[in-house]
Amino acid sequence: MSADLILGVETSCDDTSLALVAEDGTVTACETVNQYSIHEAFGGVFPDLASRAHLAAILPTLQQVMGAIDHDRARIAAIAVTRGPGLIGSLLVGVNAAQGLGLAWGKPVIGVNHLRGHLRSPELEGGQIVYPALVLLVSGGHTALALMESATRITALGQTRDDSMGECYDKVARSLGLPMPGGPAIDRLAADGTPRHPLPRPMLREGYAFSFSGLKSSIARLLEREPALMQTEAARADVAASFVAACLDIAEAKLDRALAAHPVASVVVVGGVAASRPLRDRIGALAARHGVTLSLPPLTWATDNAAMIALAGWDYLRAGQAPGLRADPALALDAW
Numbered sequence: 001m002s003a004d005l006i007l008g009v010e011t012s013c014d015d016t017s018l019a020l021v022a023e024d025g026t027v028t029a030c031e032t033v034n035q036y037s038i039h040e041a042f043g044g045v046f047p048d049l050a051s052r053a054h055l056a057a058i059l060p061t062l063q064q065v066m067g068a069i070d071h072d073r074a075r076i077a078a079i080a081v082t083r084g085p086g087l088i089g090s091l092l093v094g095v096n097a098a099q100g101l102g103l104a105w106g107k108p109v110i111g112v113n114h115l116r117g118h119l120r121s122p123e124l125e126g127g128q129i130v131y132p133a134l135v136l137l138v139s140g141g142h143t144a145l146a147l148m149e150s151a152t153r154i155t156a157l158g159q160t161r162d163d164s165m166g167e168c169y170d171k172v173a174r175s176l177g178l179p180m181p182g183g184p185a186i187d188r189l190a191a192d193g194t195p196r197h198p199l200p201r202p203m204l205r206e207g208y209a210f211s212f213s214g215l216k217s218s219i220a221r222l223l224e225r226e227p228a229l230m231q232t233e234a235a236r237a238d239v240a241a242s243f244v245a246a247c248l249d250i251a252e253a254k255l256d257r258a259l260a261a262h263p264v265a266s267v268v269v270v271g272g273v274a275a276s277r278p279l280r281d282r283i284g285a286l287a288a289r290h291g292v293t294l295s296l297p298p299l300t301w302a303t304d305n306a307a308m309i310a311l312a313g314w315d316y317l318r319a320g321q322a323p324g325l326r327a328d329p330a331l332a333l334d335a336w
Helices: 036-042 047-067 088-105 114-126 165-175 182-190 213-225 233-261 277-290 306-319
Strands: 005-010 016-021 027-033 076-084 109-113 133-138 143-148 154-159 266-270 293-295
Touching: 005 047, 005 088, 005 306, 016 047, 016 306, 027 047, 027 306, 036 047, 047 088, 076 088, 076 114, 076 306, 088 109, 109 114, 109 306, 114 133, 114 143, 114 266, 114 306, 133 233, 143 233, 165 182, 165 213, 165 233, 182 233, 182 277, 213 233, 233 277, 266 277, 277 293
Parallel strands: 005 076, 076 109, 133 266, 266 293
Antiparallel strands: 005 016, 016 027, 133 143, 143 154
C-alpha cells in the first residue's frame, strides 16, 4: 500500500495525543492521554509536570496508534507535529520525538501551527467547511476571530488581550470548587441555574478584540462579597449561569459584528470551548439569522488532539510549506 497517512503528534499543553489521518480527513487511529489527575491539585496546568507526563506517555501512545496499521511505516507519508503555540516544555517533547522518528524512519517532519489544526478540525471524519468562512476560535489558551478564504489563507481579525475564554472557564470553575476540566463542569452546573447576577461584558461594543480578565475578576469579587453563594448548589448554579451568559453575549456580539462586515458562506467555531452545547446553540441561532452555514468539529475533535494536527499537515505538504521545527510558544494565528 502507498504512503496514505500522516502521523500527527500533539503535545502543546497537557494532552499527549498521536493520530493517523488520511488526506480526506479519515481518522485511522487516534490515542490521547490526558493529565487531569496530575494537575487538578494545582487548579490548572503545572508546566514542569506536564512535560514530564508527556515524556512518559508519548512512546506507549505511539505504539498503540501504530498498532492500528500493524506498525507498517511504509504507509506514513510524513510526521506532523505541533510546534506552537503552547507550553515550551510540552512542545519540545513532541518536536524532539517527531524529529527522532523522522530520522529513524526516513520520513519528512512538518512543524504545524496548533491553531491551524483547530481551524481544520471540522473537516475530520467527513465534515466540510464552506469558504469563505468566519472562524471563532475558543480554547483554553486562545480566543480569536479570523477570516478563512481557504484552508491555507487565514487572516486574523482580533484576539484576546489577556485571558482566553477557556482559561476563564477553568479559573471560574476552580473558584466554584468544580473539578477539571472546567468547561464541561461549568456548563453542567449552569444548566440548573438562572443568570441573575449582573456581570461585565468587557469590550462588548469594541471591534473584534476580546478581554476576559475583568469578567473572571468580577466572579472572584462576587464570591468574596457574598460567601453564601458557595453554600448551596442552587446558588453556585446561578453564578455559573451568569458567567456563561456573559461569555456567550461577548462571543455572539463579536461574531455578529464580523458577519455584518465580511460577506461569508459559513461560520466556524473551533477549540475546546466549541464542545460547549450552550455556545453551539447560541452561535447556531446567529448563523441562521445571517443565512450562513454553521460548521463545528465533532465533539471528539473539539479539544486538543493529534488528528487535527495531522490533517493540517496535509495542507502543509500540498502547499510546499516547511516552516521549520523550532518550538514557538507564542506562534501567531496566521503564521505557518
